[in-house]
Amino acid sequence: MSRSSERIRYFFDNTLAKGPMGLLIWLGLFVSIVIIVISILVWVTGIAAEDSLIDQAWVYLMTSFAVVDADIGGSWAFRLASLIVIFSGIFVMSTLIGILTTGIDSKLEQLRKGRSRVIESGHTVILGWTEEILVLIKELVTANENLPRTCIAILADEDKIEMEAKIREAIGPHRQTRIVCRSGNPMAMLDLEIVSLNTAKSIIVLGLADDVTGLTILKTVLAIANNPERRAEPYHIIAAIDDPKILDSVKLISEDEIEAILKGEFITKIEAQTLLQSGLSLVVTDLLDFEGDEIYFKKEPGLTGRSYQEVILAYDTSAVIGFLTGEGKTLLNPPATTVLGEHDQIIAVSHDDDTVIMSNQPHPSVDDNAIRSAVPASPQAKHILMLGWNQHSLTLVRHLADYTPDGSTITVAANCNNSRSQVEQYTPATSLTLEHREIDPTDRRQLESLPFDSIDHVLILPCFEIEVSGKPLEVDQLDTGTLITLLNVRRIRQRGGHSLTITSEILDIENRTLIETPEDDDFVVSDHLISLALAQVAENKVLGSVFNSLFDPQGAEIYLKPVTNYVNTGQPVSFFTVVVAALRQNETAIGYRINAQRNLAGGSDDNAEMNYGIVLNPDKRVPLEFADEDKVIVLAES
Numbered sequence: 031m032s033r034s035s036e037r038i039r040y041f042f043d044n045t046l047a048k049g050p051m052g053l054l055i056w057l058g059l060f061v062s063i064v065i066i067v068i069s070i071l072v073w074v075t076g077i078a079a080e081d082s083l084i085d086q087a088w089v090y091l092m093t094s095f096a097v098v099d100a101d102i103g104g105s106w107a108f109r110l111a112s113l114i115v116i117f118s119g120i121f122v123m124s125t126l127i128g129i130l131t132t133g134i135d136s137k138l139e140q141l142r143k144g145r146s147r148v149i150e151s152g153h154t155v156i157l158g159w160t161e162e163i164l165v166l167i168k169e170l171v172t173a174n175e176n177l178p179r180t181c182i183a184i185l186a187d188e189d190k191i192e193m194e195a196k197i198r199e200a201i202g203p204h205r206q207t208r209i210v211c212r213s214g215n216p217m218a219m220l221d222l223e224i225v226s227l228n229t230a231k232s233i234i235v236l237g238l239a240d241d242v243t244g245l246t247i248l249k250t251v252l253a254i255a256n257n258p259e260r261r262a263e264p265y266h267i268i269a270a271i272d273d274p275k276i277l278d279s280v281k282l283i284s285e286d287e288i289e290a291i292l293k294g295e296f297i298t299k300i301e302a303q304t305l306l307q308s309g310l311s312l313v314v315t316d317l318l319d320f321e322g323d324e325i326y327f328k329k330e331p332g333l334t335g336r337s338y339q340e341v342i343l344a345y346d347t348s349a350v351i352g353f354l355t356g357e358g359k360t361l362l363n364p365p366a367t368t369v370l371g372e373h374d375q376i377i378a379v380s381h382d383d384d385t386v387i388m389s390n391q392p393h394p395s396v397d398d399n400a401i402r403s404a405v406p407a408s409p410q411a412k413h414i415l416m417l418g419w420n421q422h423s424l425t426l427v428r429h430l431a432d433y434t435p436d437g438s439t440i441t442v443a444a445n446c447n448n449s450r451s452q453v454e455q456y457t458p459a460t461s462l463t464l465e466h467r468e469i470d471p472t473d474r475r476q477l478e479s480l481p482f483d484s485i486d487h488v489l490i491l492p493c494f495e496i497e498v499s500g501k502p503l504e505v506d507q508l509d510t511g512t513l514i515t516l517l518n519v520r521r522i523r524q525r526g527g528h529s530l531t532i533t534s535e536i537l538d539i540e541n542r543t544l545i546e547t548p549e550d551d552d553f554v555v556s557d558h559l560i561s562l563a564l565a566q567v568a569e570n571k572v573l574g575s576v577f578n579s580l581f582d583p584q585g586a587e588i589y590l591k592p593v594t595n596y597v598n599t600g601q602p603v604s605f606f607t608v609v610v611a612a613l614r615q616n617e618t619a620i621g622y623r624i625n626a627q628r629n630l631a632g633g634s635d636d637n638a639e640m641n642y643g644i645v646l647n648p649d650k651r652v653p654l655e656f657a658d659e660d661k662v663i664v665l666a667e668s
Contacts, residue, residue, distance in 0.1 A: 040149040148210055150181045151229040154568055157216035157250055158236030159186035159193065161505060162270070162561040164200040165539070166234065169565035171207045172320040176382065181208045183225040185216050187238070217249040219257045227254060228261040232568040235269040244276035255284045268567050268574075270296075270560050272421075289567050289574040294422035296563065297535075297556045299581040302429035304552050305487050305533045306412065307590050309623055311552040312644045313663055314588070317379070318562035323647045325566075325576060327354055327375045328386045334374075339366040339613050341376060343606065346389040348380040349620040349647040351665055352586075360575045363586035363618045363665040377576065379620055379647045394604045394651055401611040404595035411437035413484055417471040417515055418491035419449035424456060426489075431462045432583040439463040443480055445470050446493035472511050474518040482528050490515050490534040505557075509541045516545060580665075590623060590661040599660070602653035608662060609650060618665040621646040625659035 154170055156163060167182060174180040184193065193211040201209075214221030216235070227233060233254065237246040247269050254265060264284070270291045271277045277292050304310045316322045333341050342350045352362040356373025370376065380386045412434045416423070419442060427440060438461075442453050445468055453466040469476040471490070492508040516534050523530060532551045536542050539558045567574045579585045596611035596619070597603050605619070612619035621644065628643035646663065648654075 036147070037149055040147065043146040145213065145224065147223070148181075148183045148212065148225050150183060150210070150226055152231045153181035153183050153226070153229070155225050155227060155230045155233045156182065156184045156236060157186070157222075157225075157233065158238060158246065159184075159188050160236045160239045161537075162557050162564070163236060164196065165558055165561035166236075166565055167197060167209065168201055169320050169562055170568065171201060171204045171209075173565065173569050174207045176384075177206060179208075180206060181210060183210045183212065183230075185212050185214050185221065185225045187215055188213060217246060217253050219253050219259075222253055222257065223259065227257075227265070228259070230265075232266040232268060232571075234564055234568050235267060237269075244271045244273050247271055248276050248279055251280050251283055251288065255287065266568075266571050268564055270564055289571055291560065291563055291567070291574070291577075293556075293560055294425050296577075296581065297554065297559065298422050298426040298429050299583070300559065301426055301489065301533065301535065301554050302433055302583075303581070303587060304554055305414065305430070305489050305531075306433055308531050308552060309590055309628065309642070309644060309661070310588060311533075311554055312642055313590070313621070313646065315555075315559065315562070316644060316646050318559060318566060320565070323349075323379050323381055325351070325573060326378055326380050326383045326386050327570070327572060328378065328383075329375050330370070330388065331372075332388065333370050333376070334372050336370055337366060338364050338368040338370070339610075341370055342609060342613070342618070343393055344388050345378065345386070346391075346393065346650050347647070348378040348386045349618075350376050350378045351618055351620060352377045354572060358572070358575075360572075360579045362576070362579050363616075363667070365616065366613050381647070393606050396610045397603055397607045400598045400601060400603045400607055401614070402594065402596060402598060404591075404615055409435035411435055411439070413438065413486050414440045415480060415482075415485045415488045416440055416442045416491065417444065417477075417488065417519070418493050418512075419444040419446040419452075420491055420494045423449075423491060424452060426491075427456065427458070427462075427464065429583065431458050431460045434460075434462060436461040439465070441465055441467060441480070441485075443467045443469045443471060443477075444493065449493075471515045472518070474521070477515075477518050478522060482522055482526055482530065485528070485530050488519055488530055488532045490519070490532065492535060492537060505537045506541075509537050512536060513541065513545055516551075520551075586618075586665045586667055588620075589664050589666050591664055591666075592658075593622065593656045593660040593662050594658055596662055597656065599656045599658050602655050604653055605648050605650040608654075612662065612664050616667070619662055620665065621648060621663035622654070622656070623661040623663065625657060625661070 156166065163184075167184075170182055186193065190211045190213045193213075194209075197209055197211070210225075212224050214224055216222065216237075235247050235250050235254075237244060237250065241247070251267060251269065254260070254267065264287045267284075267288045268290075269280065269288065270293050271280065272293050274292060274295075277290050280288055280290055300311070300314055304314070317325065330341075333344060336344070338350075338353070344350075352360065352364060353368065353370060354360055354375040354377055356371060360377070361368065362377070376386075378386050414430065414434075416426075423442075430438075430440060440462065442449060442464070444466075450466045450468060453464055456464060458464055467480065469479070471477065490512050492512055494508065512534055516532065519532055522528070523532070534545075534551070534553050536553050536555045537557050539555045542553045542555055545553075563577060567577075580587065593599060593608075595615075596608055605622075608622070609619045624643040624645070626643070644663075
């Protein structure tokens, strides 16, 4: 089948998929063509019974709808013969109608099942259906808002009509992006051809909702990589995997084609950093979603040979955070003297890819009198209470050991399967003390037996291993346990006057809105963050290495530090001055948090929309007046 005929069939299939209206349009078009062609034919041959071509077409139109009766004259024998012909015609037409009806019903059923081939180019393919998919689709739609015509093709072992209904309910109108659903097995090579992988821009592999090992992801990647009909150039495949062993196997298939996110490692890194820094979850979410400011790359020949400090100060409305070398190495927060090479790109936080623009005006003068030098505070031991336990908790403990000074303690209070044995068998690499207490975190009386007066930070985790009637708990059930524990801990904190922070891992972002308060609490919505990261890497493959560097305890990470470390408070200063003050401490300033606005989800200032007081990538020219309680958001080594 030729390419043009495939496109015509694809257009025809999409029209019929719209329902009865599409079928009526095609039938009307067919009747119109027949009437016009036959009318012209009989008129040209001179056998037309009417005076004009328009009259002849009108009679045929009326006859087709049985408005004009046939006038049959002659002898009774001729009339009888004509009657036989009429009945034969009725039989033939009835049979034809039956065949057409059956064929149309079969075609509509095939379309309902979603088995026709997708004819697209430069589209994003999603293979599988899990809890993350609706957030993922929403982010991809947002990312494509400034593009004239884009497509997302989904192949999953689900009913096509049900998938479309769920997407329509969750996403709403999406004029710029066409979403095409197809039913099929993502692990089958023949089914993969339905979504045109060879012309796809990126392929996101989700697997199945009940596959906790990631085996379906491994099989899907094998089906993609080993397909004999695959294209010669590398694919851009993205996957989120739970099991490190599956991740290693996936990398062996084709490391150059696959960007994989290890779910537990990714989330626990964010949880470890968020636990010790109130408000960090908001910054991370803002960087990962497409609604605010994101990370972009740009080749800037005019800055070749300039130092990192000069490059940062060359932009008013974009926050440069590092360089991407010509060899593909990510340098976040490099030394201020690092030079931008000829083949290097800048890495910047900006509102969109077309807003990374150099300033054409000199920046405001730096107020050296307003700059302060931070006095490093001696590290204080941290005492952490972990309520709950799951398969990622040991990884989280290892990350916390990297961030906490000597003498820190972690108390695990849980009644999950194997939590006690895993804690008792774990040997920290540092002087971190780890102990276990067997309690039910949802029971307030048992919670009150814990030493909250000596706790600095509380982390509430879902316990995936708990089962009811032999079945694992569903997302809402897991979040319910987290919410109950959170409400009880808040009550204990309020009554006891304890100055502790609370970080909770939530699985469904809708549940977060039910429990947000003005308190200094954070929420890590794990599935939501995974979806955001997948969408970002699907749009730009290099972002995978940036995220790995950004959340790695060995490199530059995001910190919220007191503004008094950098500039004087109570007087107007430009953010240029804050940026220079941070550079003098080998740090990169990318935003700030206004303490007085941290309880506000709306409102705005001259720079950007306020998000609980968080402002990323502010206009560096606008003067600001900070208070002592405000924070500066920086990239720093520690």
